Amino acid sequence: DMKVTQMPRYLIKRMGENVLLECGQDMSHETMYWYRQDPGLGLQLIYISYDVDSNSEGDIPKGYRVSRKKREHFSLILDSAKTNQTSVYFCASSFGTVNTEVFFGKGTRLTVV
Amino acid sequence: QQKVQQSPESLSVPEGGMASLNCTSSDRNFQYFWWYRQHSGEGPKALMSIFSDGDKKEGRFTAHLNKASLHVSLHIRDSQPSDSALYFCAASEPGTGGYKVVFGSGTRLLVSP
Numbered sequence: 183d184m185k186v187t188q189m190p191r192y193l194i195k196r197m198g199e200n201v202l203l204e205c206g207q208d209m210s211h212e213t214m215y216w217y218r219q220d221p222g223l224g225l226q227l228i229y230i231s232y233d234v235d236s237n238s239e240g241d242i243p244k245g246y247r248v249s250r251k252k253r254e255h256f257s258l259i260l261d262s263a264k265t266n267q268t269s270v271y272f273c274a275s276s277f278g279t280v281n282t283e284v285f286f287g288k289g290t291r292l293t294v295v
Numbered sequence: 296q297q298k299v300q301q302s303p304e305s306l307s308v309p310e311g312g313m314a315s316l317n318c319t320s321s322d323r324n325f326q327y328f329w330w331y332r333q334h335s336g337e338g339p340k341a342l343m344s345i346f347s348d349g350d351k352k353e354g355r356f357t358a359h360l361n362k363a364s365l366h367v368s369l370h371i372r373d374s375q376p377s378d379s380a381l382y383f384c385a386a387s388e389p390g391t392g393g394y395k396v397v398f399g400s401g402t403r404l405l406v407s408p
Contacts, residue, residue, distance in 0.1 A: 225383065
């Protein structure tokens with residue numbers, strides 16, 4: 183069953199707290215992504231991981247860091263969350279080829295108050 | 296400037312009508328294009344790919360690619376209310392460790408009964 187699983191689905195955190203978003207995939211995909219989606223801004227790439235411990239910044243990496251210690255898991259960490267990090271976060275995965283399809287999780291709605 | 300630009304931002308068509316969505320790339324490295332669809336509360340899902348010049352038809356959906364002008368379009372005939380969603384155009388570009396997928400900002404389609 184090809185699936186990208188995100189946990190948790192909903193999360194409310196206070197400003198200044200640390201946040202951990204977790205993602206898993208069961209397709210042995212090399213490449214994994216973290217995006218955030220805000221109204222009118224589409225999907226903004228935060229980080230991309232090409233394989234274990236091979237992570238690269240996306241378009242909006244400031245305030246975020248990632249960890250990938252196993253091919254099937256990719257974590258997004260917000261150290262000292264800010265209110266402007268309130269958003270919907272999507273994890274995705276794909277094979278590392280140029281014509282590959284990207285598979286998305288269902289998203290995590292994060293609210294920082 | 297976004298590397299993948301979509302138009303219009305929103306589109307409203309009556310049930311049974313034709314919806315036409317457009318996508319233009321500013322980077323000639325982009326040669327492989329996908330259309331993704333996102334229903335409310337879900338993650339985006341791949342709708343169809345197009346890699347060669349010309350038309351590609353899958354049921355009610357037809358994609359058209361013109362590599363010379365870097366223009367991709369998606370046409371939905373006999374539109375149904377269930378087609379109401381956010382549609383993304385996406386293309387792959389070389390990254391630091393492989394390929395990464397770049398998404399446009401999306402076109403919101405509303406099909407009214």
